[in-house]
Amino acid sequence: MALAKQLATYRTVQKSGASSVRTPLYEAIRRIPNAILVHAFVDSATLIGGAKLTASCTGSAVFEGMQAGIPGLTFARTWHSDCPSGPFCADAQSVAETVPQLLAKPTDEVRNDYQQFLIAHAPWWFLGANDDRAVARSAFTRERLRASVAEVLRSLTIDDSAESTGVRLARDNTRGERSA
16 A cells, blocks of 8 residues: 555556456555556556656556656565666665655666666676577687677667667678578
């Protein structure tokens, strides 16, 4: 209810599913003043596009919101919890402290937080089990493959004016180079 108190003057929209497991949760949400339950298949982009703040257990809506310059908070740790515009809130006290700070953030600051988060973390996201296999099948070094993926992610950020690493993507290979 801490979030509901913080957002008493806002409408709260929650997507609801058909799962009977979550019925008590949805019934509790219905009791929140200004809360609206919508069908699970309502377009997220439309809901997020009109939001001032997003909140999520899994983080998907928060990440989508940050892409659009809308801050959010999650109630579970996510892979993007380190982004200042989409932090993890562990308890009611952290929600009470965080919501006003997030609502005060200008859109450009949220977008900058998102972009800086991507730039800082992109080089390390693809270092799993596929990494060794990709390197073994590629004519490129591990470092060049990592830099190539990081470059793709940089180019996908909201403001792609971030300094390029100049690493060419595999599909842009010069004549004679093998594709990764």
